[in-house]
Amino acid sequence: MTTTVSRSTESATSRYDALLDRLDLEAKVALLTGAAVFTMAGNVDIGLAPMNLSDGPTGVRGLKFSGGREVTLFPNATLLSASWSTETAREVGRLLAEEAMVQDVSVVLGPTINLHRSVLGGRLFEAYSEDPLLTGRLAAAYVEGLQASGVGACLKHLVANESETDRNSVDSVVDEATLRELYLLPFEIAIAESDPWSLMAAYNDVNGQAATEQVHVNNEIVKGEWGYDGLIMSDWFATKTTAASANGGLDLVMPGPHGPWGEALVAAVRAGEVAESVIDDHVVRVLRLADRVGKLGEPRALPTDLPTPDSPVRREQLTRLAAAGMTVLTNDGTLPFAAGPEAPSVALIGRLGLQTTLMGGGSAQVNPPYQVSIAEGLGAVLGDRLTVTDGVEVRSRPTPAGADVLRHPETGEPGVQVEVLAADGRVLDVRAASSASGMVGFDDDYDVPATGVRFIARSALGGEVELGGTGAGVWTLAAGDQQHAFTLTSAGGIGAVMLAPPAELRRTMLHEGDLIEATVRLETADGDNPLAGVGLFSLVLRPVPTPLEQVLGRAAAAARAADVAVVVVGLTEEQETEAVDKATIALPGDQDALVHAVAAAAREAGRRSVVLVNAATPVLMPWRDEVDAIVWIGLPGQEGGHAVAAALTGAIEPAGRLVTTFPAADGAAPAWEVVPTDGALAYAEGTAIGYRGHFSGTVDGPVAAPAFWLGHGLGYADWSYDAVAGDTSAVRVRVTNTGSRDSREVVQVYYAPAEPGQPVRLVGWTAVEVAAGASAEVEVVPDARLWRRWDTAADAWGEPLTDGELLVARGLGDVRARLAV
Incomplete structure (x- = not known):
């Protein structure tokens, strides 16, 4: 079932104003911080229902960070985007909307549209590509597919958030031309072409100001120049201030219910630090989002006949989507x-x-x-x-023991019994699981705080094994007739606690069927250990390495x-x-x-x-x-x-094209460093990232040729290009499949400006499926936004670029024709 949702109208805006008049200041501010980790607050007096949000780069996880319901696991973003297909992106958005509706999720926190600036970036796997046009067009199609069913998208992370090192404090130093022409462009394209209902402000600073306080980006550019009427939320725990973030264009602080707004924001308004009209604008954007997703007024009926994660229809979709991008x-x-x-x-x-x-x-x-x-x-x-x-x-850190090495202590089925413990020893939750992993303190919903986890299972291994645990806490472990005790600590922030927990393994002898019981408890929270209330734990059991x-x-x-x-x-x-x-x-x-x-x-x-x-x-x-x-x-x-x-x-052709340029060696790329110096990460390469810098060079000179270019991919056919003609309005080419198999080709057009210092850039592409031995006429319409350049002196878009060449290519390592501009 698909429900088409239109843009807000003037009458809807009047309705929001009327609802706003029914709220006092405290009630308004209460709507601007989450009610829980992944839930926005509601208000029954104005017919506003709570809205559930869910992470969604490769599936709609739901309201639990760990141990939640079973949901569909999609191929990752770079694999999906390797199809260079807006149709694929739109289909993925539609399927994710189905996954969201089953769980009553109103907003899926994606897509991630930061660029692949440095290939060292840990989070590149969930972002589309190194190119702003490819990223923006795919993001727009994804948003269309998602929001056509009444589920909101959330473009993230605004902006210059291309690496993870010190991500909560790093200052991304980016000149205005680079910011406008490169890093903001995917957001601009997606907003113009698909009107996403929400955006997420990043953890980092941009040119000395936090992304959650970015008057220039959030207010002047996004809400001002672009006329964006959606909502800007914070990344989780990213908001550091009260008045500065409220005045800086942030509409919603996540998660909740605690944070820097609440009573502090009410006080800031009464002290004159934040105008109440600013609060009103934030609330109207919350109401508009709620209206769009069916949580304001009469509730929208959700379909009940959607595919399950293990259904035959999902199996076909996921196999096809993954194989086609390889x-x-x-x-x-x-x-x-x-x-x-x-x-x-x-x-x-x-x-x-x-x-x-x-x-x-x-x-x-x-x-x-x-x-x-x-x-x-x-x-x-x-x-x-x-x-x-x-x-x-292939790993340096051990992974949780799974159903291949553990048996449930009572049923004997593959898996483990996981118990969540309170401080007094009470068991708050018991579940059978396929993996020996558990989290406490992040998104719990127990009556009392959870402070520990117990894993109970029988070993499916015999002989010498490695046995231990991961996660900061005090461990006691009994296996067969042996006892072990150890304490693990983490010096990192919440990201390290949850995503890179410490580990300890010990070699020991076990018999198949031996009972294993491991209990881990959080250390007592104190000033020296503010993260002692959060833990992600796992039991490890594996054979000794060969x-x-x-x-x-x-x-x-x-x-x-x-x-x-x-x-x-x-x-x-x-x-x-x-x-x-x-x-x-x-x-x-x-x-x-x-x-x-x-x-x-x-x-x-x-x-x-x-x-x-x-x-x-x-x-x-x-x-x-x-x-x-x-x-x-x-x-x-x-x-x-x-x-x-x-x-x-060959049952499905792996017809993908690379979305990131592969350097030939460590350091052999236009942008490499991800570790800040004195808290700052300088984007000194300007707009010449990835293929742009490899082809045209950077301000520091030529860059070594890569191992593989963006856009490279052979598929299972060979191709000839002829009858190439056109200009900046359209490029036409006849492609012939000279191979023995039906295949898919992606015709790419790049613009190489004649002006020094202006790197080559992708300006358009068209994909076509052609039978073996057949030909097809292909037209590529370049995007005029790629001829723009920012005039820093005038603080405005200047005269567009004019001279140079159009390169018709299968990636810049295989240029088939050149057209003078």
Whole structure:
């Protein structure tokens, strides 16, 4: 069921004013701070119902940060955007709206439209791309799909929030031209083309002023120049002040019920520090949002016949969406390979083949009904033609013990019993879970504070194992006839407590079936430990790691014995996560050594080798020329293994195009640093990030050629371009599929200005599906906003750029034609 929701009208505005007149100052201010962690306050006297918000980069998690209901896990944002398809983005928005309506969620906190400035950014996996036009157009389509069903979108994070290091205090120093032409452009495009109903202000400062207090950005540009009538909320715990943030364009402080507004804001109004008209504007924006999502006045009926997360319709959608965005980086003809009786023998090698990374960390995490690994997916299409060999360790932090190593103490089913404890020892909650993980103190709804967690299970492993826990607290652990006690502490902020908890592991002997009971309690809250009331804990149980030489030997033997060796390498939620940036784009652990060993063994035996890169963001590939094909598979969601199988066998063409330029080495990029100096992070490269700087250079000179350009992707066909003609109003080209398979091409047009200091930029693209041997006429209409330039002296948009070239390309590493402008 779809409900079309129109923009607010003048009559609606009058209605909001009338409702406003019925509220006193205290009642108005009460609506401007959340009622709970993910809920906005209501007011029964004016018919305003509470509104539920939910994180939503890769699924609508709901109102619990951890341990919530089972929901659909979608492919990550960079994988979805690799389709370069507004139709795909619109479909994802529509599906997320369905997921939201099932849970009575009014606003999905997405999409993330910050740019991939530095490839070290930990949160890049949930943002679309390094390009503002691609990002803005995809975001607009996503918003359209979401809001067509009456569920609000929330563009985030406004603005210059491209890294995670010191994210609550870093000052992003960005000149006005760069801010206007690059980092604000995705927001401008999405607001102009889709009218998102809310925005989220970032954690960081911008040019010395907090994003939650940005008079210039929030009031002068967004609400002023752009005429935005929606609501601007804070990121969670981002608001630091009372009057400055209220005057700086922030409309809503999240979460609640506590925060810097409330009684302090009432007092600021009465002291003359904040005009009551400012409060009125904030409240009207809250009412407008509520009206749009059906929470003001007569409640809107929600559909009841929507697909469940494990339904056949969701399985088809998720498999198709993930496979279509996967990107063939290199291929000598090894791919695709046949399925069924004609399939080659395939050796799947690598830890990530068995434990595939299907989502990133932080607010993007959800609780899916199942997760399909690559081993499971390939096994379903190859049967006994597939062998599976574990690889090297890919993590530095241990993960929660799961159903593969634990059995419920009473039922014997795979899984664990999790108990939430009060300070007096009372059990507040008991649940059976598939993973030994639990959180307290963040979004609890118990009558008394939760202060600890107990995990009870039986071991499915025997022999020497690694046993321990993660999470800051006081641990006692009993396993079989052994007792362990230890205390873990965290020196980081709430992000580190929740997303990078400390760990301790001990080697011990267990028998299969031994009872394991682990209890962890928060340390007593005091002035020295203000975060002692929040904890994320997990029990860890895993086999002792195998020596590297033995792992590499087994992998090489498997490669020699099969027709095709498929090695899976990549990243995990340790690197692809909120709150933490990377220090390198090299693969963690000994994964490069694994690929070298497999490639050498396959080559010596006359076999083929394929590498799957299970990562959302760029990695270094020192073995690139040693293997026969490389496919970037992103973080493909709960149907990931089935999607990989469909892509490798050609059941669904992996027709993706890169959304981030892959540097050839650490540091070999126009913008690299994510660690602030004296609290400031200078965006000194200006607008020349990513492909722009690689192609045109930066203020500091030329930049090394990348390993792979934005827009690169081979698919399973070859293409010729001819009859290229046009100008800045439209570019026309005939493309011919010279391959043997039907395929999809993405025709890209870039503008290279003649003016020094103005980098190349993507100005448009068009995708087309063409049968093998056939041709198609393609038209690309460049976006006029990419010819603008900001005149800093005049503090206004100046004369547009005029001279230069239009480049018709399959990524800037494969330019097919040039047109003079």
